[in-house]
Amino acid sequence: MSPSAFISLTSAVGLLTAASVFGQPIVQFINHVDCCLDTSGNSSHGDLNGLTGVAILGAYDVDFVRGVLDRDDMTVEFCSGACAMGRFRYFGLRDGSECVCGSTVQRIPPCNGGGCDVKKCAGNNSQSCGGTKKISLHENIYTTANGSYKSMASTKIALITVPEMLVRRVYWSQEATVAFECLAACHRSPDCLACAFVQSSRMCRLMRFAAVPSEVASEAQWVWVKL
Ligand SMILES: *[C@@H]1O[C@H](CO)[C@@H](O)[C@H](O)[C@H]1NC(C)=O
Ligand SMILES: *[C@@H]1O[C@H](CO)[C@@H](O)[C@H](O)[C@H]1NC(C)=O
Numbered sequence: 422m423s424p425s426a427f428i429s430l431t432s433a434v435g436l437l438t439a440a441s442v443f444g445q446p447i448v449q450f451i452n453h454v455d456c457c458l459d460t461s462g463n464s465s466h467g468d469l470n471g472l473t474g475v476a477i478l479g480a481y482d483v484d485f486v487r488g489v490l491d492r493d494d495m496t497v498e499f500c501s502g503a504c505a506m507g508r509f510r511y512f513g514l515r516d517g518s519e520c521v522c523g524s525t526v527q528r529i530p531p532c533n534g535g536g537c538d539v540k541k542c543a544g545n546n547s548q549s550c551g552g553t554k555k556i557s558l559h560e561n562i563y564t565t566a567n568g569s570y571k572s573m574a575s576t577k578i579a580l581i582t583v584p585e586m587l588v589r590r591v592y593w594s595q596e597a598t599v600a601f602e603c604l605a606a607c608h609r610s611p612d613c614l615a616c617a618f619v620q621s622s623r624m625c626r627l628m629r630f631a632a633v634p635s636e637v638a639s640e641a642q643w644v645w646v647k648l
């Protein structure tokens with residue numbers, strides 16, 4: 422992929438990102454899960470690599486190679502809110518200022534509670550943001566999580582910019598003749614958090630998290646988001 426292809430993808434979505442917070446699901450509370458061995462950035466432990474391939478999430482720049490959102494105002498709440506844009510269930514704080522997101526923690530190594538108070542969060546030094554090869558693991562509990570869906574205008578939910586070569590990390594596609602078939606396919610897959618049916622090409626876009634890549638927003642008017 423040439424650098425110019427990436428820049429035009431970024432600028433194309435620039436105008437729309439301002440509207441992104443509208444569809445953000447509401448976090449009811451944040452559950453501190455544990456202090457775990459940090460394997461984020463290691464593709465053989467993909468669980469907290471939800472942001473890998475995402476260059477821009479809402480208003481924030483992401484290190485899309487490492488899948489990390491790095492901010493010097495990082496707090497537990499900030500990371501929670503950023504990961505909530507994609508309706509990620511889990512998030513982790515590491516190295517004082519880095520935030521990672523993921524939908525599952527099946528492949529995370531055993532956690533043993535201690536060692537996460539070494540690094541204080543850059544944006545609030547009363548909070549712990551990891552330790553030596555340790556990550557503070559948290560869970561976003563959303564107000565609704567009952568297996569139903571809501572449809573939203575694709576421009577009203579968090580838009581993301583994804584370099585072309587990494588698009589497959591973010592969503593996958595399959596044929597569908599009608600919208601309901603697309604919805605059913607998303608329902609069957611635990612990896613699918615949102616989906617969009619493209620009428621013109623009869624394709625179903627199944628998203629690994631509920632933030633919409635700009636190219637899907639341009640081809641589908643509506644997106645269903647799992648509640
Ligand atoms: C990634 O995980 C694998 C499997 O546990 C391990 O062998 C490898 O050393 C890890 N790589 C890094 C860079 O931590
Ligand atoms: C910093 O974190 C502590 C502990 O979570 C919290 O009680 C406090 O309100 C936070 N401070 C600010 C300014 O948000």
Ligand SMILES: *[C@@H]1O[C@H](CO)[C@@H](O)[C@H](O)[C@H]1NC(C)=O
Binds near residue numbers: 565567569648
């Ligand atoms: C699921 O939650 C949504 C949003 O609160 C609500 O409209 C819907 O009726 C709920 N469905 C079930 C089966 O509880």
